Amino acid sequence: MNPAALTQTARSITTTEGHRPTIVHKRSLDILHDPWFNKGTSFSITERDRLDLRGLLPPNVMSSEQQIERFMADLKRLEVHARDGPSDPNALAKWRILNRLHDRNETMYYKVLIANIEEYAPIVYTPTVGLVCQNYSGLFRRPRGMYFSAEDRGEMMSMVYNWPAEQVDMIVVTDGSRILGLGDLGVQGIGIAIGKLDLYVAAAGINPQRVLPVMIDVGTNNEKLLKDPLYLGLQEHRLDGDEYVAVIDEFMEAVFTRWPQVIVQFEDFQSKWAFKLLQRYRNTYRMFNDDVQGTAGVAIAGLLGAVRAQGRPMIDFPKQKIVVAGAGSAGIGVLNAARKTMARMLGNNESAFKSALSQFWVVDAKGLITEERENIDPEALPFARKIKEANRQGLREGASLAEVVREVKPDVLLGLSAVGGLFSKEVLEALKGSTSTRPAIFAMSNPTKNAECTPEEAFSIVGDNVIFASGSPFKDVDLGNGHVGHCNQGNNMYLFPGIGLGTLLSGSRIISDGMLQAAAECLAAYMTEDEVLQGIIYPSTSRIRDITKQVAAAVVKEAIEEDLAEGYREMDARELRKLNEEEILEFVKNNMWSPEYPTLVYKKD
Numbered sequence: 001m002n003p004a005a006l007t008q009t010a011r012s013i014t015t016t017e018g019h020r021p022t023i024v025h026k027r028s029l030d031i032l033h034d035p036w037f038n039k040g041t042s043f044s045i046t047e048r049d050r051l052d053l054r055g056l057l058p059p060n061v062m063s064s065e066q067q068i069e070r071f072m073a074d075l076k077r078l079e080v081h082a083r084d085g086p087s088d089p090n091a092l093a094k095w096r097i098l099n100r101l102h103d104r105n106e107t108m109y110y111k112v113l114i115a116n117i118e119e120y121a122p123i124v125y126t127p128t129v130g131l132v133c134q135n136y137s138g139l140f141r142r143p144r145g146m147y148f149s150a151e152d153r154g155e156m157m158s159m160v161y162n163w164p165a166e167q168v169d170m171i172v173v174t175d176g177s178r179i180l181g182l183g184d185l186g187v188q189g190i191g192i193a194i195g196k197l198d199l200y201v202a203a204a205g206i207n208p209q210r211v212l213p214v215m216i217d218v219g220t221n222n223e224k225l226l227k228d229p230l231y232l233g234l235q236e237h238r239l240d241g242d243e244y245v246a247v248i249d250e251f252m253e254a255v256f257t258r259w260p261q262v263i264v265q266f267e268d269f270q271s272k273w274a275f276k277l278l279q280r281y282r283n284t285y286r287m288f289n290d291d292v293q294g295t296a297g298v299a300i301a302g303l304l305g306a307v308r309a310q311g312r313p314m315i316d317f318p319k320q321k322i323v324v325a326g327a328g329s330a331g332i333g334v335l336n337a338a339r340k341t342m343a344r345m346l347g348n349n350e351s352a353f354k355s356a357l358s359q360f361w362v363v364d365a366k367g368l369i370t371e372e373r374e375n376i377d378p379e380a381l382p383f384a385r386k387i388k389e390a391n392r393q394g395l396r397e398g399a400s401l402a403e404v405v406r407e408v409k410p411d412v413l414l415g416l417s418a419v420g421g422l423f424s425k426e427v428l429e430a431l432k433g434s435t436s437t438r439p440a441i442f443a444m445s446n447p448t449k450n451a452e453c454t455p456e457e458a459f460s461i462v463g464d465n466v467i468f469a470s471g472s473p474f475k476d477v478d479l480g481n482g483h484v485g486h487c488n489q490g491n492n493m494y495l496f497p498g499i500g501l502g503t504l505l506s507g508s509r510i511i512s513d514g515m516l517q518a519a520a521e522c523l524a525a526y527m528t529e530d531e532v533l534q535g536i537i538y539p540s541t542s543r544i545r546d547i548t549k550q551v552a553a554a555v556v557k558e559a560i561e562e563d564l565a566e567g568y569r570e571m572d573a574r575e576l577r578k579l580n581e582e583e584i585l586e587f588v589k590n591n592m593w594s595p596e597y598p599t600l601v602y603k604k605d
């Protein structure tokens with residue numbers, strides 16, 4: 001590298017949006033009502049003069065620490081007053097308080113969230129966000145994000161300019177058709193897009209001025225909502241077929257026309273459309289489907305962790321027998337990724353890819369999927385068991401989950417079924433026959449009440465030695481004698497923020513399989529040998545900002561290696577290629593937004 005290039009690199013990788021004043025074009029109440037710039041009681045006296053704020057605020061100027069203290073006292077009061085510990089109404093009340101803060105002061109909101117992510121991720125994200133979506137009509141105060149509806153056909157290209165931000169880095173879009181395991185929540189699904197973007201800001205340091213939650217309201221098939229006088233969305237049945245695709249096409253064209261650099265994350269689309277839309281757009285647009293691809297990566301990292309937890313090398317993964325309950329967007333995403341990972345370990349050829357199939361048994365609402373299944377979903381077809389093979393194992397088309405577990409004696413039982421309690425006593429008893437020294441249970445469905453089993457059930461029925469992971473957080477279990485049953489949170493939150501940030505900073509035009517694989521491998525490698533042997537296969541959420549940084553760096557590195565990286569701002573493709581691993585990490589770190597108040601200066605438009 002020549003010296004000039006070195007200086008350029010150094011300058012680029014240390015660029016932050018930090019300490020220069022921010023020019024604002026408004027004053028007075030307008031600024032207090034603007035969450036991007038509002039500092040509430042933290043406006044200094046000179047700023048109050050400059051911005052015509054005198055008299056509009058109590059006279060005492062507070063430091064941001066004092067503000068947070070006051071806010072936290074309010075938030076904690078709820079807990080002190082609650083008789084029975086955290087309960088649903090309590091969680092909703094916390095969400096309300098946090099949401100009000102989000103509305104009036106974004107900087108402070110994200111400061112609170114980042115500093116207390118372990119405590120408040122379960123409020124702004126799963127499980128409470130599910131409750132929020134279910135109750136959205138009642139909770140709605142101020143709008144957040146954009147709504148495109150079936151009524152807006154032909155208008156989206158101009159509507160997109162109604163959004164005030166010149167630059168948008170990250171969009172999370174849903175059509176509300178399968179929100180967590182709660183089904184079709186129609187327009188109320190906007191809550192999930194908002195929750196995911198909260199993590200983009202808190203974990204990945206995406207600038208909150210450049211995120212956009214989007215709801216595409218094409219109607220709902222939820223009969224209760226169709227009749228509810230308070231429902232905020234279109235009270236028509238969902239569009240389907242070509243009409244539906246035309247709406248999504250128009251939306252994609254509109255947002256990529258206005259913001260060609262944006263990344264679009266598809267979230268909680270029913271399986272029927274999740275795969276089709278992913279195939280339709282993934283080679284043209286910078287997009288991915290979190291439920292299919294993000295979940296797959298997180299599951300792979302956990303599955304590899306479970307192999308290591310048995311004291312075996314990762315390369316033994318292709319020997320694992322895996323029973324998957326649920327063959328929707330998430331289940332199939334995991335199966336495809338696990339199959340590919342096994343095939344790679346077995347020699348990465350056609351026969352390895354074929355033989356890997358023998359490690360999976362897939363059970364859906366109709367039981368074990370075999371080649372005898374009528375009208376089989378094409379996505380599930382490769383995983384249908386040969387009937388002769390199934391019979392030889394004492395199984396048949398439609399065999400129950402308990403039967404399958406009893407006969408197969410799997411190493412891993414993984415649930416993405418959205419059916420709470422599916423891993424019943426009978427199923428867990430059957431898993432006691434597992435040939436593994438340390439069976440793993442992934443109860444990945446969300447929110448909490450949809451988890452296939454609780455950790456208490458897993459540890460008490462199958463044994464103290466099991467590996468347990470769930471999609472929504474549970475508390476560790478006291479196993480007595482000073483032993484702890486560790487509850488891992490196996491949630492795509494560990495990957496999607498890093499996939500988005502890495503894609504943004506690499507400037508890649510698409511999100512390749514290799515970039516997703518690199519993200520998963522990075523997460524898998526994050527856990528130490530000691531941790532996995534203790535049954536800790538995913539990190540705690542308190543480390544999410546660090547993990548996300550590492551995942552993003554792995555994604556950038558892979559994009560460079562695949563020659564997809566086109567650069568970001570002053571870090572062009574050539575400069576990017578010159579960075580070593582450490583410098584990539586530094587580049588990522590320096591481009592992560594942190595919630596600090598900038599000094600504001602008024603300038604007329």
Ligand SMILES: NC(=O)c1ccc[n+]([C@@H]2O[C@H](COP(=O)([O-])OP(=O)(O)OC[C@H]3O[C@@H](n4cnc5c(N)ncnc54)[C@H](O)[C@@H]3O)[C@@H](O)[C@H]2O)c1
Pocket residue numbers: 178179180181182270271290291295298325326327328329330331363364365366367401415416417418419422444445446447450470471472490491492493
């Ligand atoms: N932990 C995570 O990161 C994560 C990520 C994505 C999705 N999820 C959760 O996974 C769940 C499923 O999501 P999806 O998009 O795949 O949904 P989906 O509706 O597309 O699929 C559900 C699948 O479960 C099957 N199923 C239903 N009842 C069953 C039963 N009794 N036994 C076995 N299988 C049964 C269905 O036939 C279907 O194949 C949701 O609860 C979602 O919240 C979790």
Ligand SMILES: O=C(O)C[C@H](O)C(=O)O
Pocket residue numbers: 125126179180181268290291445446471491492493
């Ligand atoms: O939203 C989550 O918590 C994970 C996942 O995307 C889901 O749909 O359940």
Ligand SMILES: [Mg+2]
Pocket residue numbers: 180267268290291
């Ligand atoms: Mg989801």
